[in-house]
Structure formats: structure tokens, C-alpha cells
Amino acid sequence: MEQKLRMTHQREIILAELKKNTSHPTADELYEKVKKKLPRISLATVYRNLEILSAAGMIRKLEISGRQKRFDWELTEHNHIYCVQCHRVDNIELEKKNLQPVQSTQRKGYEISGCRIEFYGLCPKCKNIEKKQGVKKMACNPTVLSDKQREVLEALANSTEPCGSKDIAGATSLEPKQISCQVTALKKKGYVASPVRCKYEITPEGKDALN
Amino acid sequence: MEQKLRMTHQREIILAELKKNTSHPTADELYEKVKKKLPRISLATVYRNLEILSAAGMIRKLEISGRQKRFDWELTEHNHIYCVQCHRVDNIELEKKNLQPVQSTQRKGYEISGCRIEFYGLCPKCKNIEKKQGVKKMACNPTVLSDKQREVLEALANSTEPCGSKDIAGATSLEPKQISCQVTALKKKGYVASPVRCKYEITPEGKDALN
DNA sequence: TTGTACATGGTAATCATTATCAGGTCAATA
DNA sequence: TATTGACCTGATAATGATTACCATGTACAA
Incomplete structure (x- = not known):
């Protein structure tokens, strides 16, 4: 053997x-x-x-x-x-290597x-x-964009002021229902910020990410 | 956030x-x-x-x-x-939790x-x-057999005495060249033993594995 | 009420690792 | 000394654990 x-x-x-x-x-x-x-x-x-x-x-x-x-x-x-x-x-x-000959009562039978x-x-x-x-x-993971995320982000990049999700839905091919989910993901990545509740804008990091 | x-x-x-x-x-x-x-x-x-x-x-x-x-x-x-x-x-x-406030010189700047x-x-x-x-x-992993391995093992199971690899090649559809490789894998799994050099036989574990 | 932030189930994708396999090399025996 | 099989290799498929994605659901705040 x-x-x-x-x-x-x-x-x-x-x-x-x-x-x-x-x-x-x-x-x-x-x-x-x-x-x-x-x-x-x-x-x-x-x-x-x-x-x-x-x-x-x-x-x-x-x-x-x-x-x-x-x-x-x-x-x-x-x-x-x-x-x-x-x-x-x-x-x-x-x-000092003096440590841990664990008391036998603590060894749990191991x-x-x-x-x-x-x-x-x-x-x-x-x-x-x-x-x-x-x-x-902590820009750890490269955080690649999915197609939908990129579409949302581009829509935000084209706007001069914060958008609500209806604005985003209008500017993209996406269903209104899907927006929230995408925006949340983008927020988590730091690419989108929410200056006021329910209004979103692209962050500098987000702009970088588009290129 | x-x-x-x-x-x-x-x-x-x-x-x-x-x-x-x-x-x-x-x-x-x-x-x-x-x-x-x-x-x-x-x-x-x-x-x-x-x-x-x-x-x-x-x-x-x-x-x-x-x-x-x-x-x-x-x-x-x-x-x-x-x-x-x-x-x-x-x-x-x-x-005693007395241990390891590591000496600063040993901290390597951490x-x-x-x-x-x-x-x-x-x-x-x-x-x-x-x-x-x-x-x-230590029968840890289930060690599933590949098709070729199973074929070799079956051939050995059908023989009453240790086989050389040519015998195995004859009893299976496999090329002689491929035998060595299969046998080695089987030996590693404990399904095949080698009583003499270049002769192989199936082990009890190997027989179990066939069922 | 209504919109949206937070959740969920299902599933695809990713990441690290392991297994398989056909073919190559080398050392030891017949 | 020729052969043979143990040990190796590169390529690639398979696996196991985890994470990402997405359509859809639910509940809280304006």
C-alpha cells in the first residue's frame, strides 16, 4: 500500500x-x-x-x-x-506555549x-x-452587473435628478414590479443612493461601474 | 443603508x-x-x-x-x-484565558x-x-464505481485466482493500456489487492461494492 | 390605501476541489 | 535487456458548498 x-x-x-x-x-x-x-x-x-x-x-x-x-x-x-x-x-x-492541557472534565470525552x-x-x-x-x-468583490441592473443604472445615469421607480420603468423596458428588486441590489453594491425615500440616483461608483 | x-x-x-x-x-x-x-x-x-x-x-x-x-x-x-x-x-x-497578548515585536505590524x-x-x-x-x-467517502471500474471489478470477481492485467483485458472490453489505471484506482479504494506483484484479486470490500 | 423595502422559493451560476481518463515515463523483474 | 506495471501528467468532467438572480409575495410607513 x-x-x-x-x-x-x-x-x-x-x-x-x-x-x-x-x-x-x-x-x-x-x-x-x-x-x-x-x-x-x-x-x-x-x-x-x-x-x-x-x-x-x-x-x-x-x-x-x-x-x-x-x-x-x-x-x-x-x-x-x-x-x-x-x-x-x-x-x-x-x-509561552504554556496553554491548554484542558481539564479532563472539560474534554467532553474527546x-x-x-x-x-x-x-x-x-x-x-x-x-x-x-x-x-x-x-x-470595502470594494471586495468585483460586483458585475446583470443586464437588468445595467439597464436600470443607465437609465439613472441619463437622468439629471433623482428618479422614482416609475420614472425608471418608463425609461427602461422593465416591468414596474421588477424595478424595486433591481434597485435594491444596486444599492447593496453601492452603485445607487437614495437621497430621499423612494427617489434614487446613481453614485460615482455606479458611473464607474458602467464603463 | x-x-x-x-x-x-x-x-x-x-x-x-x-x-x-x-x-x-x-x-x-x-x-x-x-x-x-x-x-x-x-x-x-x-x-x-x-x-x-x-x-x-x-x-x-x-x-x-x-x-x-x-x-x-x-x-x-x-x-x-x-x-x-x-x-x-x-x-x-x-x-485560564491567560494566553497570547502577543509581544508587539511578534505582531508583524498586524x-x-x-x-x-x-x-x-x-x-x-x-x-x-x-x-x-x-x-x-476509514470508510469515509462512498467511493462510487465508474463503469470501467465496475467492469474490471466484475471480471476479477468472476475469476477464482489472481489475474494479471492481460487476463483482465481479455475478460473485459477494455484496452490493455487502460487496465493499469483502473486497477490502481480500485486499489486505492481498497476494492482490489495485489497478493503478488502484477497479480490482482478482488477484496471482500470490493465484492460488497459490486452490490 | 399604496408604494416600496424586505422576503421568499426556485434555480442558475460560481468557486474550489476532486475524480476520471488516456496517454507518458521510469525502474524493477522475468 | 525488454517488458510491464507503478506512478505521473494535462485536460476536462463532476461534485459540493455557497452565492446570485429573479419573479413574486407580504407588511410597514407615508
């Missing part, structure tokens, strides 16, 4: 790229890097090798917050801190095999950005 | 089901429970409400290992322990806003199961 590992060129490059720095890349971040050296490599190969290498104990698969798994070449016990904004991950050393400690906060870069522009617009 | 929450019937039931016990259900676990009371509820509604309620601070979205997010109605600071086998999650209290501590191991149930049957067959 024991599998024998071959050190193929692809595997070598993947390992080398991972060890190059202490970032804790996701599979596809690593894929992008490796692709520069091996343009024909497949994403599946990267996933496969990261899986195999971590199963063999040559690297570690990290279980940190966020949906994507990250990988670490450092096998020694250490903990991580990650940025809730940009999801960057750094190593962190705890000075056989504990380990403990993961993870700090979170803002990395230096994101801290600065936030200072500059206030907390407000 | 402030959103106002309405306590709809669906939302009420979702909250009630979540608060019923201290399990930390995933969205679809909760969906299954809620469906018993509201058979017409949509999975999307459950996701939407869990998202809204946690954004409003009424419940907490947990960032624990595993790909699915879990939800917790307890807002007080506490930590979790989870089973690496069945992914059950329980609360755990740390007696503005730390919190820390997550997570134990892992085997829950009582899985501990027992493992004792009974040894560590070996």
Missing part, C-alpha cells in the same frame, strides 16, 4: 516555488507562480501534488479561515495570523490530538488603506 | 431550530431540520437567513476546519473542539482583533468505533 514518490520536474518546481518565501499560498496562487516556469502545467497537477506532498508529510495543508486551503512548507509547530481583509497569512510565534491557534486582524497594508479612506467602501 | 430585519416565520423557525441544542449545524443540516416544520422552505432561504442573522450579530458564523461553515447561537466568547472523523463540533471552555482556538481529535463515538475495528478502513 505504501506509495513511492517520484520527484518529477513538476513536483520539484512546485516545492521550490512554495519554499521560496513564507507566504502561505493557495493552490491556484501557487499555480500562477509555477505556470511562469512550466507554462504547460495543469492546475490539477498542482492540486494533486500539494495533496500528495502533504499526505507524505513533506508540507502542511493549513486549515485556516477562508474557503481556500493554504499550504505551508514549514513543518515545525507554529501558529498563524491572517488578514480579514486581504486574506494574507503570516507566521506568528507564541512566547481524545484530543491537537490544537490550532489562529489570530486575525488587519495586516499592515490593509490597516493603512482603511485609515486613508475610512472603513466604508 | 441600515437594513431593518423582519421576523418572518421562516426566520423564526430557523433561529428556533438552531437554538434547540448546542450542535453547531451546517446550513444544510439545519435545512433538513427546518424542512420538517416548513416543508416548502428553500435551501437558499436558510443560507440567506443564516447570513443575515450573523451579519446582524444575532448568531455567529464559525470558521472551523472543514469546508462547510457552521453556525452557533451562543454569542459569548468560547472555543470549540471538533472530531476529525465525523466533524462533530462541541463547545469547550478554557480555564492590528490584531481576535484569536481563535480550536482543538481537534476524536469524539467519544468515533473513538469507540476506531477501537473496535482498528484504524484501517
